Amino acid sequence: MDSLACLNGELMPVEEAKVPVWDRGFLFGDAIYEVFRLYRGSCWLEEPHLARLKRSLESLQIEQFDFGRLVERIQRTISASRIQEGTVYVHITRGVAPRAHAFPDPPVPPTELIIVRTYNDAATAKLRAQGVGVISQPDLRWKRCDIKSTNLLANVLALEAAKRKGCAEAVLVDAEGRVTEATHSSVVWVRDGWLQGTPDGTGILPGTTRGLILRLANEIGISFASATVTLPELIAADEVLLVGTTIEVLPVVKIDDTPIGNGQPGPVARRLQDAYRKAVEDWLAPEPV
Numbered sequence: 001m002d003s004l005a006c007l008n009g010e011l012m013p014v015e016e017a018k019v020p021v022w023d024r025g026f027l028f029g030d031a032i033y034e035v036f037r038l039y040r041g042s043c044w045l046e047e048p049h050l051a052r053l054k055r056s057l058e059s060l061q062i063e064q065f066d067f068g069r070l071v072e073r074i075q076r077t078i079s080a081s082r083i084q085e086g087t088v089y090v091h092i093t094r095g096v097a098p099r100a101h102a103f104p105d106p107p108v109p110p111t112e113l114i115i116v117r118t119y120n121d122a123a124t125a126k127l128r129a130q131g132v133g134v135i136s137q138p139d140l141r142w143k144r145c146d147i148k149s150t151n152l153l154a155n156v157l158a159l160e161a162a163k164r165k166g167c168a169e170a171v172l173v174d175a176e177g178r179v180t181e182a183t184h185s186s187v188v189w190v191r192d193g194w195l196q197g198t199p200d201g202t203g204i205l206p207g208t209t210r211g212l213i214l215r216l217a218n219e220i221g222i223s224f225a226s227a228t229v230t231l232p233e234l235i236a237a238d239e240v241l242l243v244g245t246t247i248e249v250l251p252v253v254k255i256d257d258t259p260i261g262n263g264q265p266g267p268v269a270r271r272l273q274d275a276y277r278k279a280v281e282d283w284l285a286p287e288p289v
């Protein structure tokens, strides 16, 4: 089995999972999502992902949501799929009701979709070793990018522009000229010996991987500071890294045709990649008896 869905508690092949056209996720993008990585059948960074999911639900005022039941269903879907190396996609909408902008009154049950599927890391592993090129794009998203909402059109268009230029990602630049993040990953960089990243706020998604990377950096003696950079400043950085749930730690070696540093993955990227791998292996290692 390379995928399995759980729609409102019912396990089924993904192809059989269907939602009504009155679903508010379909009509309004009135929905949030989360993506977890499975290593050897276990959910990596489960807690921070669940915490972010909860925050997203609260931000959309999707209330009376049975969070414990969702967690149980996620575990049941993972077990039933028997998938070891994979991703878990969780998507929750405000539910099904005839089209009207205001929330349904009385509230309707949220639609809850879980999809577990295999993830083949081989292609990404190659990119991690070589580094990737990215382009810059204007950040056209709404003003609540801290919510992991399914409204991803600006992300989709920016990533497509990157793909057409043979690049792996698009780094987004806001109206004030500041780099925010990338279409589906966080951006961090190395300047003056510091690892730096955009301050948390409503302009970026608080990345779970970024949170881990800051902890790992601290453990291996690399200091982190929040900072804002313009695109020229980012291009002039010693190193630029993309971090995210499936890419892990991906060195950027070129932005808009300009090489970063010497155009090769840098030493901080390598150290963080090693630290990341070790963190996963340590977490997977059986408890000593």
Ligand SMILES: Cc1ncc(COP(=O)(O)O)c(C=O)c1O
Pocket: 035, 181, 182, 183, 184, 185, 186, 205, 206, 207, 208, 209, 210, 243, 244, 245, 246
């Ligand atoms: C816009 C955006 N920023 C950052 C990230 C990285 O978040 P995480 O590390 O939790 O995967 C994602 C992941 O999907 C994203 O969509």
